[in-house]
Amino acid sequence: MTKRTVALERVPQWIVPTLWLLGLIVISVQARADIEGLVIHGFASVYYTDTTQQNAPTGNTGFKLDNLDLYIAPSLTDRIRALMEDVVEFDDWTKPGSDNGQPAVDIERLQIGYLFSDDLTVWMGRFHTPYGYWNTAYHHGAQLQPTVMRPQFLGFEDHGGILPAHTNGIWATGRRDIGPGRFTYDAYLGNGSRILDGVIDMQNAGNADSHTAFGARLGYEFLGGALDSLWVGAHGFSEQIDNFISGVRTAQTDVKVIGAFGHWTPGDWELMSEYYRFDNKAHGTGGPSHESSAFYVEADYIFFGLITPLARFEQDTLSQDDGYFQYLLGGKSYKRSLVGVRYDLTPQTAIKIDANHTDMKRDGGQSYNEAHVQVAIRF
Amino acid sequence: MKLTISLAQRGVLWAVMLFTAAPALAFADVYVIVYPGLNLTADDIKNIYTGEKELAESTKIRPQDNSSAREEFLKKVLQLDAAKYESLWTKKSFRDGINPPTVRASDAEVIAYVKSNPGAIGYVTTAPPGDVTVLKKF
Numbered sequence: 001m002t003k004r005t006v007a008l009e010r011v012p013q014w015i016v017p018t019l020w021l022l023g024l025i026v027i028s029v030q031a032r033a034d035i036e037g038l039v040i041h042g043f044a045s046v047y048y049t050d051t052t053q054q055n056a057p058t059g060n061t062g063f064k065l066d067n068l069d070l071y072i073a074p075s076l077t078d079r080i081r082a083l084m085e086d087v088v089e090f091d092d093w094t095k096p097g098s099d100n101g102q103p104a105v106d107i108e109r110l111q112i113g114y115l116f117s118d119d120l121t122v123w124m125g126r127f128h129t130p131y132g133y134w135n136t137a138y139h140h141g142a143q144l145q146p147t148v149m150r151p152q153f154l155g156f157e158d159h160g161g162i163l164p165a166h167t168n169g170i171w172a173t174g175r176r177d178i179g180p181g182r183f184t185y186d187a188y189l190g191n192g193s194r195i196l197d198g199v200i201d202m203q204n205a206g207n208a209d210s211h212t213a214f215g216a217r218l219g220y221e222f223l224g225g226a227l228d229s230l231w232v233g234a235h236g237f238s239e240q241i242d243n244f245i246s247g248v249r250t251a252q253t254d255v256k257v258i259g260a261f262g263h264w265t266p267g268d269w270e271l272m273s274e275y276y277r278f279d280n281k282a283h284g285t286g287g288p289s290h291e292s293s294a295f296y297v298e299a300d301y302i303f304f305g306l307i308t309p310l311a312r313f314e315q316d317t318l319s320q321d322d323g324y325f326q327y328l329l330g331g332k333s334y335k336r337s338l339v340g341v342r343y344d345l346t347p348q349t350a351i352k353i354d355a356n357h358t359d360m361k362r363d364g365g366q367s368y369n370e371a372h373v374q375v376a377i378r379f
Numbered sequence: 380m381k382l383t384i385s386l387a388q389r390g391v392l393w394a395v396m397l398f399t400a401a402p403a404l405a406f407a408d409v410y411v412i413v414y415p416g417l418n419l420t421a422d423d424i425k426n427i428y429t430g431e432k433e434l435a436e437s438t439k440i441r442p443q444d445n446s447s448a449r450e451e452f453l454k455k456v457l458q459l460d461a462a463k464y465e466s467l468w469t470k471k472s473f474r475d476g477i478n479p480p481t482v483r484a485s486d487a488e489v490i491a492y493v494k495s496n497p498g499a500i501g502y503v504t505t506a507p508p509g510d511v512t513v514l515k516k517f
Contacts, residue, residue: 041469041472041473071473073472073476073477073478075478078439079439081476081477082476083476111476113476115433115434117434118431118432118433118434121475136474137470137474141473144469144470144473175431182431305462347462347465347466378469
């Protein structure tokens with residue numbers, strides 16, 4: 001052991017991370033004078049779960065750390081901008097019986113964009129895949145979303161989701177005022193996803209399978225009048241997704257999804273719904289199509305701007321003959337009824353309570369009840 | 380001579396003061412001002428302060444908030460309260476990577492910034508000087 005090593009061992013363990021954090025703060029403060037938006041924002045949430053599910057992939061009854069989400073959105077010039085988001089997660093969705101609750105750091109978004117006009121911004125990097133409403137509106141912002149949990153089928157890739165929640169590629173987005181409202185569009189192209197041991201992987205390190213994902217979302221938002229704030233639209237994407245078990249390719253599936261969504265806040269109501277229809281086929285076989293579907297409907301009502309009772313019904317019906325759902329950890333059909341209430345203690349702090357009954361018997365699963373209490377903040 | 384005022388008279392005096400002062404506070408004028416020559420219309424104001432419009436032709440718009448006049452501006456122009464405005468910008472920043480307007484402390488600070496920065500837009504409650512353009516008075 002060298003003298004230098006001995007000297008380093010005498011340094012208290014908290015010194016290095018503390019100095020690193022102080023350095024980051026100093027750099028941020030100095031840089032802020034030059035780069036607009038270099039302020040760290042984020043979300044954090046903790047919750048308690050009580051479940052009757054046996055071998056639940058989300059873990060057992062008890063207190064849980066949800067996630068810590070940090071993001072910055074620097075405007076580097078008038079036209080060039082960036083969006084970077086890191087998340088520390090503690091509760092990965094795992095196969096029943098596996099260990100979970102281990103912390104993991106994910107680069108959620110790393111995207112650099114150019115503002116061509118108010119009608120067009122082009123981003124490149126890893127972004128939230130633009131489909132439906134929930135995935136781009138709330139994502140890891142637990143304090144923003146009305147319920148404790150996302151609809152299960154819209155879960156993150158490593159939490160039982162059945163859709164690629166992220167894409168690594170290029171994304172064009174914009175809006176234009178037309179008629180009594182605003183036309184919105186998103187179009188993207190990126191690395192095709194793959195399934196690795198039951199989890200969708202969006203391939204951050206290159207397109208190993210050379211399959212391209214592409215998709216689009218078109219919408220119209222009413223401004224003023226009886227339909228003020230109603231945003232409705234359609235979405236769809238297509239890609240070949242291969243399944244790998246321990247590195248061995250076991251299935252190749254052409255995945256095609258189309259659907260629709262709506263979000264509306266008339267007065268103190270918030271209403272939202274999303275629908276997805278899958279038409280998947282084994283790649284290169286000319287075999288039969290396997291049709292599946294997923295949807296949710298949710299209604300919330302805000303009393304005094306503080307208390308929001310809510311109800312949601314969600315269901316997916318997934319073909320087990322489909323090589324895509326066959327291997328996904330979350331690829332089993334279910335239906336769930338959920339009721340809950342959200343209390344906004346402050347504009348930045350929400351306390352949420354909800355309870356659900358979930359039925360997964362269609363594909364041989366369990367029927368169970370769950371309740372959650374969550375405290376979620378933004379800063 | 381010693382002036383004595385009874386409790387009832389004090390009550391009446393306070394009521395009169397409040398009734399005369401309240402309208403002045405509630406109906407303070409809000410002037411939305413822009414850098415001279417910036418090509419915007421009054422219809423653009425709401426879109427700018429909600430992050431939906433970022434460019435005036437090829438010029439980047441630089442909206443400024445004014446903490447001394449914000450409540451009045453939000454109420455009259457955007458029909459929002461401070462909490463909803465903050466929530467709107469949290470969502471905008473998180474979803475689209477667009478940052479909220481820079482906050483200035485007073486009319487004087489807003490005027491000083493607007494008159495010297497192309498693309499600047501702000502709002503004040505006192506009649507502005509002639510070296511900025513008044514887009515609309517609310």
